[in-house]
Amino acid sequence: MKLKIALIACLFLVSFRLFAEDKKAIQLKFKITEPQYRIFYGSEIGDIEKECSVLMTGLLNKSFGFFRFTENEKPHVLHVELADSERNASSHPGLKEVGFKLSLKQQSGLGSEEPVYWVFRPVERFIESLPDVKENIINEIVQVFRIGLLNNKETLVRNIFSKVEVADDFYFVEDKKLYIIPLSEKESNIARLSLFVLISLIPDDLIQAIPLYDTTQVLGPIKSKAEAIAKYHLPATYPEGSLALKKLSAAEPGFSVNVSSADTVEKKIYILKHLPLVNTDLEVVTPETFFSTVNPE
């Protein structure tokens, strides 16, 4: 019961979103590999890992809304390991720190992966006794993970999330030289000026396919999907408020053809820089709310 309460309390903070968009999924696998922790918690270790996974998945979904993190099996797996910061079995067992190591497996995409690490318990706390209450260690793990996400957001995008495609389609509006991607500002938590790289594989008779790269920057959401469909033939499957991107002037050579109209073209989108959305837009006040302003005591 207490665990349930603790989980509910954490979920208050996490505030899960409902995903209307068909986001790419990343599986989260959390494992405690530090031997002393495994010995201390014994048979409870599985439960601890499971509970932590649920809460970590929620935190990731809140921070990086452009993917859907899940505990279910998916081609891309984000491994989170609570482990000794050094990978060397011959080392002296003391004077070490324990931290989170995050790495991506089975990925297919740009570049090679580089793990991301942050401290769970520094050297001076390694010798400290562990909490004997399961809920307390779960809470400590989840809170430090959360704080780590806050402090390492950029490195996570750079080293890990930029290696997984966020979408496999985009639409090019020839008239305006704009790209529309099937992700919306609010659902995906992507603010203006975030950066994406768009890749198009154009079939070629000499070699199989020529990849074309474009570095683009988010301009903002489209105003009206209906208008975009009617006027610019945006596919109806794109969500309301899909993001419009413009090519950066200093980017790689751009598209020489209107790639959106070519059926055989394969498209991929990767995030390069994530700026989380902080809503500063003013919204329309309704008359109902307006009535309330004239009722002082």
Add this chain to the structure above:
Amino acid sequence: MKARWLQQTAWLLFLIGQPGFIQAQEPVSFRPDSVCKVALQLPWNEGISMLTGNVDNCGEDSTCMLKIYFTAGYICQQAATAENAPALLERSFAFYMQAHQANPSDMAVVNNLFLVSKALGNTDVALELLDQAIELDNRNKFRYYVNKGDLLFDNGDFSKALSFYQPAFFANTNNEALGWKIFQCYSQLTEPQKRIEGLVTFAEKLFELGANRLAADGFMLALHHALQVNDQSGAVQACVRWAEIISTYDGLTESYARELPDTASWPHRCNSELQKILHHSFKHTDELKWWMASDYRQHITASIMLKMESSMLMDGKPDKAVQLLETALEIAPEFYRYNDPLLRKYFPAKMGIAIELSRLYNRYPEMDLDGAKYDAMIMELFNKKSEHYLQNDIESIQRSHTMLGLIYADRDVWTSSWYAGNGIFQLTRAIDFQKKLEDKDPEKFKPVPSLYQLLAKGYRKTNQPEQEFRALVNAAIGYLDLDNLTVADSILRSAANSPYRDSQSSQLLKELGWITGLRLGLRNGTIDVANSPVDELEKTIVEHPLFKGTAFQNDPSFLNRQRFKFLADLGEFCTEENASYKLPVFEIKALDYINREKALGNYQDINRLSRIEGKFAASLGPEDVIRLRPLRGTVSATDETTSWSLTSGGYQTRIVASPDLFIAGKVYENMARENESITIETLEQIQIRQGNVYIPYGAKETEKINGNTLRQIKGVTDVRIVPKTR
């Protein structure tokens, strides 16, 4: 959370639109609210006809006219589509203007007028309306600043946009996207030199504030702009500052080299050597002469090497890590060189490198078989002379003593011919400096029970029972702060077996035993929470030494933290097990105690605060009330929040709570005190938004509500009575 917000918003809207409200406010003959509601349900043109046809019924009543015109403006605004937008928006604007004339200080009108003006492309009017909004609603002025900046930016007036973006950004440095808008503004300036200088100046400010990642982006942009106009000195300056910032990043990897221009396009040694450092592709330090040409650059180079160590260890290459640190130790400037103005704010890299190298020599003895390297380094670096140079950085001195204490303890060295060459000396110093740090800044509070435990071991081995006893007691105090009650209890039992005892220490032991017993009793179920009446539980608590204030007179902060923990946990247990526990009295008291402190004990306290937030959720707004922020700088004076620091793991974090949470506690407490029969359901109807307290109208008839008393609660800006719905 979203669902809860929607529910609450719907409830609030429903509540303020009830017939009871209309009857209380308006003449019986004409009800503008009812007319407006009906008009909103009709096709837009019929709705407008109905409203305009009823304007005359308002007579001289400006409130009535405000409602009619506002609703008409709203209907036109909502009806605007791509085809008819200009005409309908113009009509909307005209109606809103009449509402504005009826009440020029109504924010809802100004807000919608702004949106319509913006949609019509009438920038000048929109800007003027934002000025009015800033005057009328100062609390949200930074939001209006951003909107002003956006309008000016879209108009191509980047210098003016900056004058609004910058104050808004510095009021909330967590808005990374706004930081990038500022970069964008500078990047658009026509004069290249202004572009570069602007970016550098803004990045400098970011760096001073501790927004290091964003600052690095700013310097990198400045570097690229400088190269575009072949400004070599500007490019070098930006590159060096960028390197300085990344030298502070934990877990630095070679991937950062990818951000630099390629060496073919910018062959300057500043660039090529820095890439060698980041790729670790140099064979000898002779290849890094440019980066070793001054103390400042040497410091950056050595610090980058230190920060790259962790990725090598993670790759299982401790030999390479040791080699890198030994090189860094050679490069790092001597302590006394840190008088250089550029270096004054830094802790000498030499010390940090030496500490880490010492740890590695101990962890991988094969790298220093006879311990000679370690001994020589320790003697040279960790002496009184070096400490003299470090006096201005207590935190770093504390870290140095901690690591040395841990190393000596690990080697079981408790005595030495050299005064500082043993665990007892180093651990004692580490603890002393931690206390100094907390005395100077209570936000730096950090429980260090493991250091006390090690110290107790040292005293036991050197047969110093009095010191051992004191160290054990302090270790127990630390574990109580960390919520590890079992370990605290077990340490107190060991302390009780100590041969050393005087009246003061006996009393201390007894008091700690009470606190531990009380908290363990709650956890283990020996306190009958389920069957005790709440008022009896309250009485028991008031009588307990923890709350009587007789114990721990010298450490009120420890007591406040313990009281907060106990009361928050008691509230949770009562909620789960005691059916008569409705009003969150224990949570309200818990908030009172933690509100007096600047730091939390550990991560469990974040959960406690979140659970307390849950108890007041029905009365609070949709935003997260408890938020986590990286701990950097101080909270802005304009940010009216309560916050605590938490320094328990690898990061220092700030936990921020909305003042509405504390207001909710005080309002509940106040109303419950004056109305014995008040129910939690009634209290939960109260809504609190940014200091405004909305109380259900029906409640005023049956309950005693003293608006003036509520207005005196800290943070309350206004108290309004609205109709009751349930």
